[in-house]
Amino acid sequence: MSEKTNNQEKSATGFVVEIYEWLEAVAFALSIVVLLFTFLFRVVSVSGPSMNPTLYSGDRIVLNSLFYTPENGDIVVITQPNSHDNEPLIKRVIAVEGQTISVDAENDTVTVDGVKLNEPYILDQDIQRSGEAYEFPLTIPKGKVFVMGDNRNDSFDSRDPGLGMVEEKYIMGKAVFRIYPFERVGGVD
Numbered sequence: 001m002s003e004k005t006n007n008q009e010k011s012a013t014g015f016v017v018e019i020y021e022w023l024e025a026v027a028f029a030l031s032i033v034v035l036l037f038t039f040l041f042r043v044v045s046v047s048g049p050s051m052n053p054t055l056y057s058g059d060r061i062v063l064n065s066l067f068y069t070p071e072n073g074d075i076v077v078i079t080q081p082n083s084h085d086n087e088p089l090i091k092r093v094i095a096v097e098g099q100t101i102s103v104d105a106e107n108d109t110v111t112v113d114g115v116k117l118n119e120p121y122i123l124d125q126d127i128q129r130s131g132e133a134y135e136f137p138l139t140i141p142k143g144k145v146f147v148m149g150d151n152r153n154d155s156f157d158s159r160d161p162g163l164g165m166v167e168e169k170y171i172m173g174k175a176v177f178r179i180y181p182f183e184r185v186g187g188v189d
Helices: 003-039
Strands: 041-045 060-064 075-078 089-096 100-104 109-112 144-148 171-180
Touching: 041 171, 060 075, 075 144, 089 100, 089 109
Parallel strands: none
Antiparallel strands: 041 060, 060 171, 075 089, 075 171, 089 144, 100 109
């Protein structure tokens, strides 16, 4: 066999080996991404106006769901079975287990443990609403949270008897980052 033919065979073999190495690297990277988005992060689309002006319908947000424990002020995604059309709901945690909440529609205030909340993120300070699910003040039981939308006058939330307080097991995770639309990419708070 000539030296030229031998070099061509070595070159072809090297090319095939290089292709396999690239495919192996791509498969490994995809596996890592799938694992991250299965166990650590999830992407959810916002639907409806209940979180305006913080989030808008069509926004896409990344959730942190690994070892998450709800805290006051967190924006969370809820998959509670009695939510509208079984669609995930995006709401803000207002009170967690053991805290006492009071929603005063006459004075447009929300208090937790006797302290009026400072809520610069809500759309309208007027929170009047009928058909409330609870008599206030209300102490949140173990394993549950009280949630409300930032657009208080257009939000299906814990004040509504159809949703009520949310069991922590139905919280998918905390919204941490907006990835779409591109002009509003950034952290969520």
